[in-house]
């Protein structure tokens with residue numbers, strides 16, 4: 001099954017290691033430097049360090065997830081397919097200590113096809129995040145989980161499962177407390193750094209993506225965007241809301257209707273970033289998810305995970 005075929009990021013000429021993990025047979029991919037899948041295979045082209053090389057297990061297990069580690073110099077940020085998570089082996093503090101760059105270069109957004117990005121905020125928990133993961137696995141779909149440090153600390157095994165199953169993990173602050181995040185950008189960055197440490201302590205890598213709790217629109221001052229850029233983070237809000245956290249206890253059918261209605265227009269014709277929650281109390285989201293996946297597929301969407309290359313939702 002060609003779900004986990006080889007995907008290539010960047011180019012050999014850049015010297016940034018590029019090949020992603022395992023593969024199934026028979027998917028031609030122009031420029032692919034190796035047919036074996038047993039090795040990242042790019043080191044021989046450039047002598048580059050392993051940094052930036054996607055993980056490829058030695059046994060090339062067909063179901064191993066495909067993911068990419070960003071190069072030390074951040075040069076390999078380009079995508080040929082939208083469902084490959086991107087991580088960094090360094091925290092921002094480690095980059096600064098090692099004299100490595102932190103500011104992201106100009107990045108070309110991924111604009112091919114019609115891509116829906118399912119995003120689940122505020123987890124992980126045991127019950128609902130695990131149920132969401134089961135549904136995604138059965139559907140063969142990857143999604144993005146914006147986790148808090150506090151929840152990751154409480155449920156490291158669920159965070160590890162998200163990572164192991166090829167989804168993207170994003171930073172959603174330590175404990176979602178607005179008074180620590182807004183309007184002081186240094187407070188915001190400190191909460192993100194603390195959460196990065198926790199995430200890296202569990203899965204060994206740092207996300208480059210984050211979502212501002214409550215969204216950036218109402219909260220960011222002019223200082224935030226350049227400060228985030230300088231610190232190597234990319235923030236994504238959403239352009240489709242399930243409204244599954246609305247205070248009036250909506251039910252699964254409401255979320256389905258919201259998502260169906262908001263994916264009709266030109267604004268989501270290429271990129272639909274869909275806000276949902278997988279934390280405690282969101283059983284109705286779990287209930288709605290199979291139908292949400294079905295209706296998006298019926299509208300012609302494929303599914304991607306958020307990366308620095310994901311277009312902004314507006």
Ligand SMILES: [Zn+2]
Pocket residue numbers: 121122172176213214
């Ligand atoms: Zn949140």
